[in-house]
Amino acid sequence: MAKLNFRGVTYTDQDQIKLVLGEYGIPFESWGVRKLNDDSAEGVLKAYLPDVERMKLDRGYVTEDVIALDPSTPNLDVLLAKFVDEHHHTDDEVRFVVAGAGVFEINVTATERVVFTAEPGDLIVVPAWRRHLFYLTEEKSIRCIRLFKDKAGWEAHYPYAQIGSKERVLHFA
Numbered sequence: 785m786a787k788l789n790f791r792g793v794t795y796t797d798q799d800q801i802k803l804v805l806g807e808y809g810i811p812f813e814s815w816g817v818r819k820l821n822d823d824s825a826e827g828v829l830k831a832y833l834p835d836v837e838r839m840k841l842d843r844g845y846v847t848e849d850v851i852a853l854d855p856s857t858p859n860l861d862v863l864l865a866k867f868v869d870e871h872h873h874t875d876d877e878v879r880f881v882v883a884g885a886g887v888f889e890i891n892v893t894a895t896e897r898v899v900f901t902a903e904p905g906d907l908i909v910v911p912a913w914r915r916h917l918f919y920l921t922e923e924k925s926i927r928c929i930r931l932f933k934d935k936a937g938w939e940a941h942y943p944y945a946q947i948g949s950k951e952r953v954l955h956f957a
């Protein structure tokens with residue numbers, strides 16, 4: 785279940801979280817946790833297929849995958865160190881959490897961020913070009929479905945790519 789901190793208030797009511805994030809153009813949905821008949825990526829996508837397909841139709845995503853980070857991930861700390869810097873993407877960052885947890889801090893005004901903790905069953909969309917950062921909770925473990933709007937998103941497995949000379953764009957988190 786998602787948690788949101790904003791302007792000194794902690795929100796745990798999922799409808800309220802949806803409202804607050806919605807005011808700043810950040811889609812949030814509670815899909816709930818479903819039983820997996822098969823723990824593979826295919827099994828995960830199958831379990832959440834109706835919602836994945838609906839999101840693709842509604843918002844124009846064309847590809848999806850399943851990714852995982854945990855303490856057994858090679859160079860996990862190096863990888864995470866990159867995501868914790870503020871960055872943006874040219875595509876939406878769509879994450880549905882299947883297991884584990886992660887924290888998104890997303891800019892909503894010139895000086896303020898929401899702090900959103902995504903847990904199993906939560907779907908969050910960080911809009912394209914929106915500055916944000918990402919880190920794991922103490923457990924350092926997350927498994928997510930990702931959705932992308934174009935093949936460029938699909939190719940974006942690089943930890944980061946350079947755009948121009950100043951902007952660093954992270955594609956994973």
Ligand SMILES: [Fe+2]
Pocket residue numbers: 871872873877916918954955956957
């Ligand atoms: Fe990101």
